[in-house]
Amino acid sequence: MTALLSIENLSIALPRGADREHAAKHVSFSIDRGEVFCVVGESGSGKSLTAAAILGLLPPGVRASAGRILFEGQDLLTLSLPELRRISGKRIGMVFQDPMTALNPLHTVGSQVAEVFRIHTTLDRAEIADRVLDLLETMRLPEPRQIARAYPHELSGGQRQRCVIAMAMALEPALLIADEPTTALDVTTQAQILALIRDLQARRGMGVMFITHDFGVVAEVATRIAVMRQGEVVEQGDAQAILNQPRHPYSQALIAAMPALRPPPYQPSSAAPVLRVEGVHKTYRRRGRTVAALKDVSLTLRRGTTLGVVGESGSGKSTLARCLVKLVEPEQGAIRVLETDITRLSGSAWRAQTGRIQMVFQDPFTSLNPRRRVGDLVTQGIAMRGVRGADLKERARDLFRLVGLDPAAIDRFPHEFSGGQRQRIGLARALALEPDVLVADEPVSALDLSVQAQVLDLLAGLRRKLGLSMVFITHDLRVAAQVCDRVAIMQRGEVVEEGPAETLLTAPSHPYSRELLAAVPGRGWAGGA
């Protein structure tokens, strides 16, 4: 039997002036009915463009320059656009990363699912309505009737993604292409969507091409895997074989970069508390609705230790981080850095004290002013405190050495650095003022896995060297296991459980913590050790 989809020697040419000639080079693989084929790679590996080529969705200027894409025996690259649409709409379903942009905000989700039937079938109105409800029910959406009448913004991220999958599945395609379908979702939601995709695949016997950067997700769903790097497939084969005995050095490195979910043994600290959060409340008001972002949050950070704050989106963890550096003012409670309650400080008194608690931001691309040289960026804080001229340059170079960057690079601009390097610059800036407490708000979640591992190593090294005390905000329990001594788990503005990382990540007692831990993708797989 021929394969459902077989890609033969596919090359995708990038426009001239791009950072490389080909987005994909001599890519070959095939997907059969009834399997989940995972294409794994870091950003820039060409995995998404390969999927786009199948559906004729390559961006302008980018084209498939060689090879064949055989779908049910027909070469998709030779078809005209209308022909391709007829096939791809009916026989191939596509699910994108961000369900919000994949749905039209002006129509109800029900009518958007119905549209698929209107375009591709001759069913009448009532039949379509029935099919839509059936389909939404299959997606395990509660109250399908209400969901069908809802607009995308009225649904949660997970519900939206289910609707997008419903659209992709409407015509019972032979092949489903899912491009990072769970990357924008919370872990618990991600676990549900993965289960749904696996279940649909098994029941319908279709082939799934699943694109992801996350080996944990791969371990959850894949039957076979192709690992891509810079446009080339470096290794492909049976999922278990690659996950447990990767042969190519790049696959080995990627899997090794995956943080293990095993925290090191807990070492109790008897050092004095350097930061105390006491009964902090913060409420946001929007159009008459009030949302409690923080409800009676109390935490203690001892000198030289790292406290992880873990939660899903909307848990209030970022609001907490912003309260700690006074970007957000809580309406109740105290935040004490050593003995000073910073919530009581006035604007100018706080400005004089900001050096005691500093922050590293999540997004390395927006957290550095693009118009300033990186040397200036890291020393801005010291410059305001009276250091000038050659001393300032020397400090900038020292800080660059500290975070493992080339000290000669201080005169460059942020755009000349990669994401990981930028995050190091952000770290250098925060460390410049020698803070008592460092607040890190998801500092590695925007980075590729291998870069993430390097930055985590750097943080661990700095911790030992400088005796840093750190509040580490993250949604990723694996990362938390790597860096945190103690962990606080937040849900809807409340700390539901706090304790040593070792206890919390192996035997949590609160039901939500247990749910969170169970949802970590690839938990059963020993990889990354």
Place this chain on the structure above:
Amino acid sequence: MRALRRYASSSAALIGLVLLLMVIGMAVSAGWLFPDDPLSLAGAPLTPPFTEEGLPLGTDSVGRDIAAQIFHGARVSLLVGVVATGIAIGIGILVGAVSGYFGGATDAALMRLTEAFQTVPSFILLLMLVVIFGSEVTTLALVIGAVSWTAPARLTRAEFLTLRSRDFVQSCRTLGMPHARIIFLEILPSALPPVIVYVSVVMALAILQESALAFLGLSDPNIASWGNLIGDGRRVLRSAWYVAALPGLAIIVTVLAISLVGQGVNDLLNPRLGRR
């Protein structure tokens, strides 16, 4: 240098620049090409263009040299354009930056003030201010500037609203940087490009407003300005159309030149186009 070459790669922008340089050249050379007072009598009234030596563009209804008035008028138009634009952009940036950065009650107050200015048609406001403060040419420039700041203010505010929540601005706050420094040294450089492009619109409008005032006879009567000349030509439009048409052409060329240059600068500052 590279920026200059990229600017020159658009022919429209290049034509705009050449035209603008021509107008500036007229203003600069007016003094030695037409050293006499442009408002003094030079020949018989309503001499058509190209008929008499020494009066290349003829004379107006009183007998004053039209060419001399157009050259000297370029000075007035550019002066009014530059001064009024400077004032409008200055006030606009200040109001917009403070409003967008602080938000809340400050923003509400400043935006209501802006709306108060915007709801009154700016030309009516201009007429009123001219009646109160007089119509000397420097006063005119100031007054035109004072009624033109609302659009730049809104533009700056919109930029600040998006930029202030960016992490790089937040990081400056966590470093303890004072507000004024964050506003002017950190955010403003990133907020400027659209405002700089808008300069051309403000300047073109300022020149038109001065001409409109002159046309109504409310501009400074003691200077040669394009608007004054058009206002004068209006009465003899049917017999000597060129008296109004020639300064009208000068206004069209100047405004067009400024718009084209503005468009060129826009393309230059737009990073998405720039990368090609």
